[in-house]
Amino acid sequence: DAGVTQSPTHLIKTRGQQVTLRCSPKSGHDTVSWYQQALGQGPQFIFQYYEEEERQRGNFPDRFSGHQYPNYSSELNVNALLLGDSALYLCASGSRGEQFFGPGTRLTVL
Amino acid sequence: DQQVKQNSPSLSVQEGRISILNCDYTNSMFDYFLWYKKYPAEGPTFLISISSIKDKNEDGRFTVFLNKSAKHLSLHIVPSQPGDSAVYFCAASGGNDMRFGAGTRLTVKP
Numbered sequence: 001d002a003g004v005t006q007s008p009t010h011l012i013k014t015r016g017q018q019v020t021l022r023c024s025p026k027s028g029h030d031t032v033s034w035y036q037q038a039l040g041q042g043p044q045f046i047f048q049y050y051e052e053e054e055r056q057r058g059n060f061p062d063r064f065s066g067h068q069y070p071n072y073s074s075e076l077n078v079n080a081l082l083l084g085d086s087a088l089y090l091c092a093s094g095s096r097g098e099q100f101f102g103p104g105t106r107l108t109v110l
Numbered sequence: 111d112q113q114v115k116q117n118s119p120s121l122s123v124q125e126g127r128i129s130i131l132n133c134d135y136t137n138s139m140f141d142y143f144l145w146y147k148k149y150p151a152e153g154p155t156f157l158i159s160i161s162s163i164k165d166k167n168e169d170g171r172f173t174v175f176l177n178k179s180a181k182h183l184s185l186h187i188v189p190s191q192p193g194d195s196a197v198y199f200c201a202a203s204g205g206n207d208m209r210f211g212a213g214t215r216l217t218v219k220p
Contacts, residue, residue: 004153033207042114042199042210043154056206090153099208101146101153 002027004102006091012108013081021076021105025093031055032074033099034066035090043090049074081109113137114202116211124219129187131214133200136181140202140209145174145185148197148213157198158185190218 005024013019025032031050035043045058049068068074072093078085086109092099115134123129131145141162146154160167160174160183167174173186187194195218200211 035210040119040212042116042201042212045207045209048206050206058207092153098144098156098159100156103151103153 004091004093004100006089006102006105008105009103010106010108012110014110015081015083017081017109018077018079019081019107021078021089021091021107022073023076023091023093023102024073025091026100029093029100030072031093031095032068032072033092034074034076035092036060036085037088037090037104039087046076078107083109085109113140114200114209114211116198116200116214118214119212120215120217122217122219123190125192126189129185129190129194129216129218131185131187131198131200131216133183133185133211134181135183135202135209137202137204137209138181139204142203143174143176143183144201144203144208145172146199146201146210147194148199154199187216190216192218192220194218 007022033048034046037043046060047057048055052068063079065077088104090104091102144159145157147157148154158172176183197213197215199213201208
Protein backbone atom coordinates (compact mmCIF):
# COMPACT_ATOMS: atom_id res chain seq x y z
CA ASP A 1 0.00 0.00 0.00
CA ALA A 2 1.67 3.18 -1.26
CA GLY A 3 -0.38 5.46 0.94
CA VAL A 4 -1.24 8.94 -0.32
CA THR A 5 1.04 10.12 -3.09
CA GLN A 6 1.42 13.61 -4.49
CA SER A 7 3.20 15.07 -7.48
CA PRO A 8 5.26 17.00 -8.11
CA THR A 9 7.34 17.32 -4.94
CA HIS A 10 8.42 20.86 -5.67
CA LEU A 11 7.26 23.45 -8.15
CA ILE A 12 8.34 27.00 -9.01
CA LYS A 13 5.98 29.30 -10.89
CA THR A 14 5.74 33.01 -11.57
CA ARG A 15 2.88 35.34 -10.74
CA GLY A 16 -0.09 35.03 -13.04
CA GLN A 17 0.68 31.49 -14.11
CA GLN A 18 -1.51 28.48 -13.53
CA VAL A 19 -0.55 25.28 -11.70
CA THR A 20 -1.95 21.78 -11.38
CA LEU A 21 -1.10 19.54 -8.45
CA ARG A 22 -1.94 15.86 -8.35
CA CYS A 23 -2.89 13.40 -5.66
CA SER A 24 -3.56 9.67 -5.50
CA PRO A 25 -5.43 8.58 -2.38
CA LYS A 26 -4.64 5.66 -0.17
CA SER A 27 -5.98 2.39 -1.52
CA GLY A 28 -9.64 1.95 -0.60
CA HIS A 29 -10.24 5.65 0.08
CA ASP A 30 -12.79 7.53 -2.01
CA THR A 31 -12.61 10.93 -0.35
CA VAL A 32 -9.83 13.43 -1.03
CA SER A 33 -9.25 16.71 0.77
CA TRP A 34 -6.80 19.46 -0.10
CA TYR A 35 -5.06 21.74 2.37
CA GLN A 36 -2.73 24.73 2.08
CA GLN A 37 -0.06 25.06 4.72
CA ALA A 38 1.73 28.38 4.79
CA LEU A 39 5.00 28.73 6.66
CA GLY A 40 4.45 28.63 10.40
CA GLN A 41 0.75 27.84 10.04
CA GLY A 42 -1.38 24.77 10.34
CA PRO A 43 -2.99 23.23 7.27
CA GLN A 44 -5.94 25.28 5.96
CA PHE A 45 -8.82 23.37 4.41
CA ILE A 46 -9.34 24.19 0.72
CA PHE A 47 -11.99 21.67 -0.36
CA GLN A 48 -12.99 18.04 -0.31
CA TYR A 49 -14.00 15.77 -3.17
CA TYR A 50 -16.23 12.73 -2.96
CA GLU A 51 -17.76 10.82 -5.86
CA GLU A 52 -16.17 13.28 -8.28
CA GLU A 53 -18.04 16.21 -6.72
CA GLU A 54 -16.81 19.03 -4.52
CA ARG A 55 -18.55 18.26 -1.24
CA GLN A 56 -17.31 21.05 0.96
CA ARG A 57 -15.16 24.12 0.52
CA GLY A 58 -13.10 26.27 2.82
CA ASN A 59 -12.52 29.99 2.58
CA PHE A 60 -10.53 30.04 -0.66
CA PRO A 61 -11.25 32.08 -3.82
CA ASP A 62 -12.52 30.61 -7.06
CA ARG A 63 -8.96 30.66 -8.40
CA PHE A 64 -8.65 27.39 -6.52
CA SER A 65 -10.49 24.60 -8.26
CA GLY A 66 -10.30 20.86 -8.27
CA HIS A 67 -11.30 17.67 -9.88
CA GLN A 68 -11.70 14.06 -8.89
CA TYR A 69 -11.47 11.20 -11.35
CA PRO A 70 -13.37 7.89 -11.31
CA ASN A 71 -10.29 6.19 -9.84
CA TYR A 72 -10.54 8.69 -6.92
CA SER A 73 -7.34 10.51 -7.80
CA SER A 74 -7.62 14.25 -7.64
CA GLU A 75 -6.15 17.48 -8.98
CA LEU A 76 -5.88 20.91 -7.46
CA ASN A 77 -5.71 23.78 -9.93
CA VAL A 78 -4.72 27.31 -9.03
CA ASN A 79 -5.12 30.08 -11.59
CA ALA A 80 -3.60 33.57 -11.69
CA LEU A 81 -0.99 32.69 -9.09
CA LEU A 82 -0.14 35.26 -6.44
CA LEU A 83 2.99 35.47 -4.33
CA GLY A 84 0.82 34.58 -1.34
CA ASP A 85 -0.03 31.23 -2.88
CA SER A 86 3.46 30.03 -2.03
CA ALA A 87 2.91 27.20 0.43
CA LEU A 88 2.96 23.48 1.02
CA TYR A 89 -0.12 21.89 -0.51
CA LEU A 90 -1.25 18.75 1.24
CA CYS A 91 -3.63 16.14 0.01
CA ALA A 92 -5.39 13.82 2.44
CA SER A 93 -7.62 10.84 1.88
CA GLY A 94 -10.10 9.14 4.15
CA SER A 95 -12.94 10.31 6.27
CA ARG A 96 -12.68 12.83 9.04
CA GLY A 97 -11.97 10.06 11.51
CA GLU A 98 -8.48 9.39 10.27
CA GLN A 99 -7.25 11.33 7.33
CA PHE A 100 -4.01 10.12 5.81
CA PHE A 101 -1.81 12.82 4.40
CA GLY A 102 0.58 12.80 1.51
CA PRO A 103 4.03 14.39 1.75
CA GLY A 104 2.81 17.54 0.04
CA THR A 105 3.83 19.68 -2.92
CA ARG A 106 5.95 22.72 -2.15
CA LEU A 107 4.82 25.54 -4.45
CA THR A 108 6.95 28.65 -4.76
CA VAL A 109 5.56 31.63 -6.64
CA LEU A 110 8.13 34.20 -7.74
CA ASP B 111 -10.92 32.59 11.18
CA GLN B 112 -8.87 30.84 13.81
CA GLN B 113 -11.35 28.36 15.13
CA VAL B 114 -8.59 26.16 16.50
CA LYS B 115 -5.71 27.70 18.40
CA GLN B 116 -2.46 26.35 19.71
CA ASN B 117 -1.04 29.22 21.70
CA SER B 118 2.37 27.71 22.37
CA PRO B 119 4.50 27.67 19.22
CA SER B 120 7.17 25.61 20.93
CA LEU B 121 7.76 23.37 23.93
CA SER B 122 10.95 21.84 25.24
CA VAL B 123 11.02 18.97 27.76
CA GLN B 124 13.56 16.57 29.13
CA GLU B 125 13.53 12.94 28.07
CA GLY B 126 11.43 10.84 30.43
CA ARG B 127 9.30 13.76 31.61
CA ILE B 128 5.74 14.57 30.61
CA SER B 129 4.95 16.71 27.56
CA ILE B 130 1.64 18.58 27.62
CA LEU B 131 0.43 20.22 24.44
CA ASN B 132 -2.65 22.41 24.59
CA CYS B 133 -5.33 23.38 22.11
CA ASP B 134 -8.40 25.63 22.29
CA TYR B 135 -11.32 25.83 19.93
CA THR B 136 -14.19 28.25 19.49
CA ASN B 137 -16.79 26.41 17.40
CA SER B 138 -19.17 24.42 19.58
CA MET B 139 -20.21 22.41 16.50
CA PHE B 140 -16.92 20.55 16.53
CA ASP B 141 -17.52 17.02 17.73
CA TYR B 142 -14.34 15.17 16.83
CA PHE B 143 -10.81 16.13 17.69
CA LEU B 144 -7.49 14.80 16.51
CA TRP B 145 -3.79 15.22 17.04
CA TYR B 146 -1.32 14.90 14.22
CA LYS B 147 2.45 14.74 14.33
CA LYS B 148 4.56 16.14 11.52
CA TYR B 149 8.21 15.54 10.77
CA PRO B 150 10.07 17.75 8.24
CA ALA B 151 9.45 16.84 4.60
CA GLU B 152 6.56 14.55 5.52
CA GLY B 153 2.82 15.03 5.67
CA PRO B 154 1.07 15.06 9.05
CA THR B 155 0.61 11.63 10.61
CA PHE B 156 -2.45 10.77 12.65
CA LEU B 157 -1.63 10.24 16.30
CA ILE B 158 -4.76 10.01 18.41
CA SER B 159 -8.34 11.23 18.40
CA ILE B 160 -11.27 11.77 20.71
CA SER B 161 -14.97 12.07 20.18
CA SER B 162 -16.92 14.76 21.99
CA ILE B 163 -18.84 12.11 23.92
CA LYS B 164 -15.64 11.23 25.77
CA ASP B 165 -13.33 13.22 27.97
CA LYS B 166 -10.26 11.02 27.73
CA ASN B 167 -8.67 8.66 25.26
CA GLU B 168 -5.45 6.80 25.87
CA ASP B 169 -3.12 5.01 23.49
CA GLY B 170 0.15 3.86 24.96
CA ARG B 171 2.22 6.87 25.97
CA PHE B 172 -0.30 9.28 24.45
CA THR B 173 -3.44 10.53 26.17
CA VAL B 174 -5.84 13.16 24.90
CA PHE B 175 -8.11 15.01 27.30
CA LEU B 176 -11.17 16.96 26.23
CA ASN B 177 -12.89 19.63 28.32
CA LYS B 178 -15.99 20.55 26.34
CA SER B 179 -17.17 23.26 28.67
CA ALA B 180 -13.84 25.03 28.34
CA LYS B 181 -13.49 24.13 24.65
CA HIS B 182 -10.05 22.88 25.43
CA LEU B 183 -8.11 19.75 24.69
CA SER B 184 -4.65 18.61 25.56
CA LEU B 185 -2.23 15.91 24.55
CA HIS B 186 -0.08 14.28 27.21
CA ILE B 187 2.99 12.27 26.28
CA VAL B 188 4.46 10.19 29.08
CA PRO B 189 7.31 9.47 29.14
CA SER B 190 8.62 11.78 26.44
CA GLN B 191 11.27 10.38 24.11
CA PRO B 192 13.69 12.18 21.76
CA GLY B 193 11.88 10.56 18.80
CA ASP B 194 8.77 12.49 19.83
CA SER B 195 10.44 15.69 18.69
CA ALA B 196 8.19 17.02 15.91
CA VAL B 197 5.49 19.58 15.22
CA TYR B 198 2.15 18.61 16.72
CA PHE B 199 -1.08 19.85 15.18
CA CYS B 200 -4.43 19.84 16.90
CA ALA B 201 -7.42 19.43 14.56
CA ALA B 202 -11.17 19.69 15.02
CA SER B 203 -13.96 18.44 12.84
CA GLY B 204 -17.68 19.13 12.82
CA GLY B 205 -18.62 18.02 9.36
CA ASN B 206 -16.71 17.11 6.28
CA ASP B 207 -13.82 19.49 6.77
CA MET B 208 -11.17 19.72 9.39
CA ARG B 209 -9.67 22.80 11.02
CA PHE B 210 -6.10 22.77 12.23
CA GLY B 211 -4.21 24.78 14.79
CA ALA B 212 -0.91 26.41 13.88
CA GLY B 213 1.10 23.67 15.56
CA THR B 214 3.45 23.33 18.52
CA ARG B 215 7.05 22.33 17.96
CA LEU B 216 8.01 19.81 20.63
CA THR B 217 11.67 19.23 21.39
CA VAL B 218 12.57 16.38 23.71
CA LYS B 219 16.11 16.70 24.99
CA PRO B 220 18.13 13.59 25.88
